Amino acid sequence: MTEHLSHRTQYSHPRDQLMDGLDRIRLLLERYIVRRPWPRRNENPLEMLSDDLRWANPNGIAARLTAQRAAERRRAEAALFNEIELPVSQVQAAFSLSDLEVEFLLAAVAWQVDDGLSRAYSFAWNDYLRIVPTIGFLLDLVADGPESLASLRRSLFNGPLLRARLVHIVQPPRGADRADTLIHRHVRTDERMLGWLLGEEVRDDGVGGLEIVIDREPSAPSLILDEPVRKSLENYPKYLRKSRKEPAPLLLVGPTGAGKRTMACSLAIQLGLPFLAARVEVETWDEQERQLKQDTRDRTLLEHLRIIARD
Structure with missing residues (x-):
């Protein structure tokens, strides 16, 4: 090689x-x-x-x-x-x-x-x-x-080669330790992965391994994730058009320079959403700054679709 x-x-x-x-x-x-x-x-x-x-x-x-x-x-x-x-x-x-x-x-x-x-x-x-x-x-x-x-x-764990390439969609199960829920197989955050989520054929057999765990039914106005991940994302634009309330925010967590904003932009484009428009909220945290157990926002994370970009 x-x-x-x-x-x-x-x-x-x-x-x-x-x-x-x-x-x-x-x-x-x-x-x-x-x-x-x-x-x-x-x-x-x-x-x-x-x-x-x-x-x-x-x-x-x-x-x-x-x-x-x-x-x-x-x-x-x-x-x-x-x-x-x-x-x-x-x-x-x-x-x-x-x-x-x-x-x-x-x-x-x-x-x-x-x-x-x-x-x-x-x-x-x-x-x-x-x-x-x-x-x-x-x-x-x-x-x-x-x-x-x-x-x-x-x-190179924090270098560019290993950044912005892994994603995991997950919601912690009830009573589970937050750190344990992050130890799963991850997939790359590129257009092939997004296409796979939207039902398009991809040439890379490695794109897969997504897992979602529901803790409780999200409260309105959040997106209810009671269907497979792909179907949920396909329904997200319909949800935004039909709902007169604020949509569920997309929470991207990852280290500085991991490409959180790029991932959000790519997802918005793939779903036909106006990126950072009034009806689409995108929140980004840095891995080293987030303290999920201590942060007051932790109580609301279970209600939202979480796209986690991490090394």
């Missing part, structure tokens, strides 16, 4: 050596996304990305885009210039890319988590890739083995 990052530079500090692969991805994204947020009409975004990949790894993807594939490359560029959606499979065939290279390409485009998250995601989804990579792939890509992977997970 590390064949594209095998040219690592040896640094004096051991942590620098550990972070070398991630630094290359970070520098790549700084050049591609931050400094070039949107391609101009006469620029091919795939060619721009290839140039940056050549800079990051002279033996990687870009080096394989040689003159012998000029015809395929021109056809791919023509599709991009004409704003025609180019499926990932066509990109892979046109440039003779391996599955690993394709996934790295997707990761390079859509990984920006802290700065410009919405911009990077919308660029990947609305233009020509329309897919978001998994964190597991990036960790496997830069890790040299189980020990290195464990070190990466420990050192």
Whole structure:
């Protein structure tokens, strides 16, 4: 899994050596996304990305885009210039890319988590890739083995690679310890997960494992969650249109920089709701600031749909 990052530079500090692969991805994204947020009409975004990949790894993807594939490359560029959606499979065939290279390409485009998250995601989804990579792939890509992977997970627990990707919809059961209710399987907070909740087909079998536990029937004007999660979310827009009362707030809990606001915006868009409009309340807490048992708002949390984004 590390064949594209095998040219690592040896640094004096051991942590620098550990972070070398991630630094290359970070520098790549700084050049591609931050400094070039949107391609101009006469620029091919795939060619721009290839140039940056050549800079990051002279033996990687870009080096394989040689003159012998000029015809395929021109056809791919023509599709991009004409704003025609180019499926990932066509990109892979046109440039003779391996599955690993394709996934790295997707990761390079859509990984920006802290700065410009919405911009990077919308660029990947609305233009020509329309897919978001998994964190597991990036960790496997830069890790040299189980020990290195464990070190990466420990050192990057609060880093961008592990932020804004996990969600759990839950309400604590009656009498249960609040901390115990948070220990469940989580899923990533990207558009594929939202699409799965809304009944759309997704290609990622890992999107799943949602669990909801009802403590008591929510009081009006809250959204009653007596149906499966998917059906409840499908009915949420209808609930808002029919109800003349304030809707149930969406409570997003997570550490600083976890992407709570981005998640709320994505959910509102998927459900056709006006984000932060008068009839939609979104509340965000920082993980380190919330003290659920001591906070007076704790008594009302059981009544609401809770979307918890956490590491």
